[in-house]
Amino acid sequence: xxxxxxxxxxxxxxxxxxxxxxxxxxxxxxxxxxxxxxxxxxxxxxxxxxxxxxxxxxxxxxxxxxxxxxxxxxxxxxxxxxxxxxxxxxx
Amino acid sequence: xxxxxxxxxxxxxxxxxxxxxxxxxxxxxxxxxxxxxxxxxxxxxxxxxxxxxxxxxxxxxxxxxxxxxxxxxxxxxxxxxxxxxxxxxxxxxxxxxxxxxxxxxxxxxxxxxxxxxxxxxxxxxxxxxxxxxxxxxxxxxxxxxxxxxxxxxxxxxxxxxxxxxxxxxxxxxxxxxxxxxxxxxxxxxxxxxxxxxxxxxxxxxxxxxxxxxxxxxxxxxxxxxxxxxxxxxxxxxxxxxxxxxxxxxxxxxxxxxxxxxxxxxxxxxxxxxxxxxxxxxxxxxxxxxxxxxxxxxxxxxxxxxxxxxxxxxxxxxxxxxxxxxxxxxxxxxxxxxxxxxxxxxxxxxxxxxxxxxxx
Numbered sequence: 001x002x003x004x005x006x007x008x009x010x011x012x013x014x015x016x017x018x019x020x021x022x023x024x025x026x027x028x029x030x031x032x033x034x035x036x037x038x039x040x041x042x043x044x045x046x047x048x049x050x051x052x053x054x055x056x057x058x059x060x061x062x063x064x065x066x067x068x069x070x071x072x073x074x075x076x077x078x079x080x081x082x083x084x085x086x087x088x089x090x091x
Numbered sequence: 092x093x094x095x096x097x098x099x100x101x102x103x104x105x106x107x108x109x110x111x112x113x114x115x116x117x118x119x120x121x122x123x124x125x126x127x128x129x130x131x132x133x134x135x136x137x138x139x140x141x142x143x144x145x146x147x148x149x150x151x152x153x154x155x156x157x158x159x160x161x162x163x164x165x166x167x168x169x170x171x172x173x174x175x176x177x178x179x180x181x182x183x184x185x186x187x188x189x190x191x192x193x194x195x196x197x198x199x200x201x202x203x204x205x206x207x208x209x210x211x212x213x214x215x216x217x218x219x220x221x222x223x224x225x226x227x228x229x230x231x232x233x234x235x236x237x238x239x240x241x242x243x244x245x246x247x248x249x250x251x252x253x254x255x256x257x258x259x260x261x262x263x264x265x266x267x268x269x270x271x272x273x274x275x276x277x278x279x280x281x282x283x284x285x286x287x288x289x290x291x292x293x294x295x296x297x298x299x300x301x302x303x304x305x306x307x308x309x310x311x312x313x314x315x316x317x318x319x320x321x322x323x324x325x326x327x328x329x330x331x332x333x334x335x336x337x338x339x340x341x342x343x344x345x346x347x348x349x350x351x352x353x354x355x356x357x358x359x360x361x362x363x364x365x366x367x368x369x370x371x372x373x374x375x376x377x378x379x380x381x382x383x384x385x386x387x388x389x390x391x392x393x394x395x396x397x398x399x400x401x402x403x404x405x406x407x408x409x410x411x412x413x414x415x416x417x418x419x420x421x422x423x424x425x426x427x428x429x430x431x432x433x434x435x436x437x438x439x440x441x442x443x444x445x446x447x448x449x450x
Contacts, residue, residue, distance in 0.1 A: 003109035004118060005136045007127050007173040007255040009164030010108055016125065 022084055025056050031082035034062035035070075040088040047086055098139035105141060106153065107169055122177070127255055129247065129275055133177035144172040147182025148189060156189060157196040159257030160203035161264035166192070166256045171248075174255055178248035183226050184241055187304060188248050190448040191216050191278075194306040195249060197444045201308070204434060204441075206259040211271040211310040212432035215349065216246050216278035217416055219292035220302030222448050223280035230280040232420030235312050235351065235427060246278030271310040277429075282417045288357070289367045291416050295445040302448040307349055307414065308432040308441070313337075317356070318424040323363040323373065326356065330426070331377025335407050337430040341385040341395040343405050347412040347431035347443070350374065353419035356426045371413055378407035409438040 006014070022028060032048055034040040040062075048058050061078050063070040078085060110125065112118060118135035122128055134140065145152055145168070152169035159166045168189070175188055195202045195214050205212050218228055229239035237243065253259045261267065267274070283290050292303040317329045330350065337346050352360075352370070360370055382403040387395030396405055412431075419426070434441055 002137075003111045004121065005105060005107040005138065005141050005173050006110050007107075007136060007170065007177055007251070009159075009162065009166075009170075009256050009258065011162070011164060011258070014108060014110060 025051075025054075025084065028083035029057045029059055029081060031078045031085040032058050032060050033070075033078065033085050033087045034060070035087060035089065036063050036066035037089070043088045044086070047088075094139045094143050097142050098137070104152070105138060105169060106167075107141075107173055126260070127177060127251075129251060129254065131275070133251075134179050136173045136176040140176045141169070141172050144175050144180065144182050144185065145169065147185035148172075150189065156192055159196070159252060160259065161206060162258040164256050164258065166252060170256050171252060174251045175244075175248045177255075178251050179240065179244040180248050181226070181240070181244075184245050184248075186448050186450045187218060187222060187226065187241075187302075188245050190304045190446045191245065191249050191306060192252060194304055194444040194446040195253075197446075199440070199442045200306055200444045201434070201441050202253070205308045205432060206253055206257070207264050207266055208432065208434065209266050209268045210433055211267065211269065211273075211430075212308045213271070213274040213277070213310065214246075214249055215273065215307040215309050215311065215429055216249065217291060217305040217307065217349070218245075218278070218280040218302070218448075219283065219290050219297075219305070220300065220448065222302035222450065223283075228280035230282040230418045234279045234282075234418040234420075235277070242278050242280070243276055246276030249278075250274060250276065273310045273312070277311050279418055282354070282419070285354075285357070285361075285417070287361055287366065288417050291414060292445060294367055297445065297447065302450075303445050304448055305414075305443055305445040307347070307429065307443045308434075309347070309349060309429045311427065311429045312351075313428040313430060315350075315426045315428055316424070321359060323360045323365045323369070326359050327370070327373035328377045330374055333428060334374065334378050334413075335380065337407070337428070338433050339394045341387070341392070342433070343385070343396060343407050344409055344412075345433045347408065347414070349429040349431070350413060350415045351419065351427040351429065352415055352417050353423055353426045354417070354421050355424045357417055367415060371415055374413050374415070375406065375408060375410065379404050380407070381405070411438065414443065 032044045051058050122133045150168045154168045156166050226241045228241045259265050281291050297303050315333045320326045320329050382400035382405045385395050
């Protein structure tokens, strides 16, 4: 096991904190991200329907295969166009 | 090899917590992901490198150098060394870095304000004395530019300590509207090769031959060009035209400035028998203007002095507001102006700081 020495004042947890979810989805665009597993699309169809019922904006994204991490262009597109992401992990 | 063995057997002497790397982690990317960098790559702080950095000072790793703003976290010599590794310093730079940090932490340097301000400023580091040559600092060609490791990394390490230990990050406590490239690093040595020139350290009360670091709250670099004037009086008035522009031509008695005098400009003064005192006095006087020319509201411009100062001769600077430093390559009738932070209205509350470098 190798390690680096922490250059900070060590006042925050050593594990990186997750980005806080938004307090409300009102006015935000939610990305629905299909990771390429079987029936991901069905799951996202349902999520999309539910969010639309609440009057929320959604956009669909997908990566070509679940065997690889998402291409940089796809991640940049999500970061540019959406404020929150739902990732479909269903099988 | 010795350092590798030391890291293996003495690594546990370090007390900073370990950030473990997974097998596939790229250490450079981990430093970025954890927010330890100023946007440029840093050297990953391994035990081996930190121990090697600590060999550059006799001070104990656990000694507390001070509390770093904005969050006033305690900073040990070990934390200084870790950030020096990140910045790319060599161990022999540690005495300069430690002195620079101590200077920055003097209350009159107002490091918290320098960091938090919406203005362009950050600490500018000027080194005097024999240590500058010993560690290979640049004071000649391109002294304010890129390419010299000591210049580049000492200034960078100081800013990384504020970022990492103090928690001063852009968009958080650092509220700079635009910032400046000098916030990465602006650190150089004064050219002391001409014995006719009184070094900055001596002007600031230190004995000749003593190594010092002077910290100034400012940014850089503004060009001053005069290739035609050949008299010291004319050259001073010419400098004055550029100096009054700092911040805004009608803003007065708020910013200090460093004038980095190039060899070719200095020669004009030297040939006339002028030294530091004559030059600083002439530059100050060249920036005194009739109040009525810089009144607020003239030509529809809001900036300016109050109407009751119309009959006054209004100086741009406080009497101690200009510091002249010699640096630069042999060719070019160019000098540089490093404008100071505008918060200097009360000159006793906010001052440059000079400290001796103890090896």
